[in-house]
Amino acid sequence: MExxxxxxxxxxxxxxxxxxxYRKAWGKVLxxxxxxxxxxxxxxxxxxxxxxxxxxxxxxxxxxxTTLTILLGTGFTLYIFLSVPKVKLGTKKEEEETSxxxxxxxxxxxxxxxxxxxxxxxxxxPFNIVSYIIVSSIALISSYVFLQQVHGKxxxxxxxxxxxxxxxxxxxxxLFLDLRTLANIATAIVFAYSFLSGGLYSMYIxxxxxxxxx
Amino acid sequence: MDDERxxxxxSLTSYHxxxxxxxxxxxxxxxxxxxxxxxxxxxxxxxxxxxxELTPGNLDHHLKKLKKMxxxxxxxxxxxxxxxxxxxTEEGIAIFKKYVAALRVILQTID
Numbered sequence: 001m002e003x004x005x006x007x008x009x010x011x012x013x014x015x016x017x018x019x020x021x022y023r024k025a026w027g028k029v030l031x032x033x034x035x036x037x038x039x040x041x042x043x044x045x046x047x048x049x050x051x052x053x054x055x056x057x058x059x060x061x062x063x064x065x066t067t068l069t070i071l072l073g074t075g076f077t078l079y080i081f082l083s084v085p086k087v088k089l090g091t092k093k094e095e096e097e098t099s100x101x102x103x104x105x106x107x108x109x110x111x112x113x114x115x116x117x118x119x120x121x122x123x124x125x126p127f128n129i130v131s132y133i134i135v136s137s138i139a140l141i142s143s144y145v146f147l148q149q150v151h152g153k154x155x156x157x158x159x160x161x162x163x164x165x166x167x168x169x170x171x172x173x174x175l176f177l178d179l180r181t182l183a184n185i186a187t188a189i190v191f192a193y194s195f196l197s198g199g200l201y202s203m204y205i206x207x208x209x210x211x212x213x214x
Numbered sequence: 215m216d217d218e219r220x221x222x223x224x225s226l227t228s229y230h231x232x233x234x235x236x237x238x239x240x241x242x243x244x245x246x247x248x249x250x251x252x253x254x255x256x257x258x259x260x261x262x263x264x265x266x267e268l269t270p271g272n273l274d275h276h277l278k279k280l281k282k283m284x285x286x287x288x289x290x291x292x293x294x295x296x297x298x299x300x301x302x303t304e305e306g307i308a309i310f311k312k313y314v315a316a317l318r319v320i321l322q323t324i325d
Contacts (some may be wrong), residue, residue, distance in 0.1 A: 004321070017250060017265045085254060134305045207236075210264045 019152075020210040024076055026154060027202030032076045034195025037187035039135075040069040045184040055104045081106060086098045105150045113139050126180045129187050132176075136191070137164035140198075156205070160198035164190065234312060238283060239313060243268060249281050251286060251302035252310045259288075259298035 043050065043065040044116035051061040068112040093197040116135045140161030147154045167190040239248050243266045249308045250257060250265070277300060278314075280286040285306030291297045 006240075006242055006245055007317075011244065013246050013273045014250060014253060017254070017261075020261075020265070125307055207264075210261060212265075212267060 001035065016209060017210060018085070020206050022151070023154075023202055023206035023209055025080045025084050026156070026204060027199045028080050029077050030160065030195045030199035030202060031154070032080075033073055034192050034199055036069050036073050036131070038192040040062065040065050041132075041188040042066055042185055044129060045181060053214045075194060105146065109146060112142060126175050126183070127172070129184050130168060133164050133168045133171060133187055133190060136194075137161045137168065140164065154202070155200040156201040159201070163194040163197075167194075167209075228248075238279060238297065239310065243273075243278060247276060247280065248285065248302070248306065248310050251300065252307060256301040259300055262300055280306070309321050 042089055042171075044062065047058055047061055047065075051058045054061070114140045119135050120128050120131040140157045140162075142152055143159040144161065146163065147157070169185075171183050171190070176182075205214060239245060243252050246266060248263065250262065259270075259273070259277075261272055266273065270274075275286060277286060279289060285303055287301050288304055289299050289301065
């Protein structure tokens with residue numbers, strides 16, 4: 001029986017370590033997007049000035065900015081999540097283990113984010129940049145609801161999503177008042193604040209999980 | 215029938231011997247250290263210490279034992295802060311696999 005106790009104790013430790021790695025991965029992903037998205041928005045806002053300084057055409061700079069943001073963001077996200085080994089031992093409820101959603105939740109969420117981020121491409125200027133705030137908030141809140149079903153509560157996703165959703169109102173108002181540059185800069189700040197605070201909170205919780213205090 | 219029981223007894227005895235021989239990895243927290251490293255290949259010293267809820271000195275003592283047996287290796291890495299990385303060796307992987315297989319056989323005998 002000593003062997004059984006030893007194994008079940010080890011299973012709990014292994015599961016806790018896996019939860020820690022997964023939570024830390026979310027923290028890193030939110031932080032990366034919290035840096036990349038505001039940078040891209042700043043580049044878009046000052047596209048004319050930057051392209052004339054660098055002596056390149058405006059559409060080309062827009063293309064480079066979009067491509068680099070998507071490639072770097074998606075690349076880092078995939079690399080970070082795929083580096084977390086899918087080790088889950090016998091300490092979860094049976095239905096959680098056998099659910100198809102729990103096995104493919106990464107793919108489903110990736111697709112959801114990809115589809116949602118196509119929407120701003122069809123939104124007319126100057127509302128397209130603020131529309132990223134709205135789709136991000138929908139993606140974050142949906143991820144929170146989805147993860148709650150398969151993995152546990154990720155409060156930081158909900159908080160970040162709500163911050164973005166609430167901020168979208170005043171930002172849209174700025175655009176209606178024709179304060180375009182100010183609205184874009186505010187959008188970048190809101191993105192950075194929301195994603196970075198979510199990322200930091202996620203890493204803080206990851207540390208708590210590792211110490212066994214959550 | 216008797217022959218079959220004899221064969222089973224012989225294999226069970228050999229599994230028991232294997233478990234006894236590897237008593238060093240059987241004890242906690244060494245079993246947990248080996249299991250974590252078997253699954254994740256390498257883990258930082260601080261992470262290992264926190265997840266196992268051990269003091270640095272205590273973990274160091276267990277790691278030295280495992281290192282002496284050739285099951286783990288420890289290396290320093292330079293990141294944004296100095297890191298000590300604990301890795302499982304090929305020998306460690308092989309012995310842990312054997313140990314778990316033996317443990318599984320022994321546990322299966324419990325009805």
